Amino acid sequence: MEEHQLKPLPGQKWIIVAMAVMFCVIVTFLAITRPASTGFGGDGQVSYVAETGSRPFHKPHCDFAQNIPAALREKFQTRDAAVRSGYRACHICRP
Numbered sequence: 390m391e392e393h394q395l396k397p398l399p400g401q402k403w404i405i406v407a408m409a410v411m412f413c414v415i416v417t418f419l420a421i422t423r424p425a426s427t428g429f430g431g432d433g434q435v436s437y438v439a440e441t442g443s444r445p446f447h448k449p450h451c452d453f454a455q456n457i458p459a460a461l462r463e464k465f466q467t468r469d470a471a472v473r474s475g476y477r478a479c480h481i482c483r484p
Contacts, residue, residue, distance in 0.1 A: 437465040437484050439476045446471040451482035 439446035440457045446465065447454035465471040468484055478484050 435464045435466070437468060437471045439463045439465070439471060439474075444477055445479040446476040446484060447479045448482040448484045451479055451484075453479060453481060 435449055437446045438449055438454045438457060439462075441461045441463050445453070446468075447457075449455075463474075465474070465476075468478075471484075472478075
């Protein structure tokens with residue numbers, strides 16, 4: 390049997406490269422212009438949460454943090470406080 394390969398149309402390769410470059414530029418722009426999270430707001434907002442008896446700590450909006458039962462939820466105002474308490478950063482939300 391004869392093997393058929395799809396070949397890009399003339400100029401199509403450059404369009405794909407241009408789209409990839411634009412995607413990178415947009416993602417970089419959004420990362421730079423997004424306000425940095427200070428973690429703990431002056432209004433008493435919790436910065437980081439962890440489950441008692443578990444190893445990782447999370448940002449409050451992390452899916453894992455939202456599944457922690459209230460009775461087992463430990464709250465921290467700073468990242469350093471969580472680390473000093475023996476917790477490690479979640480590999481998903483990267484606090």
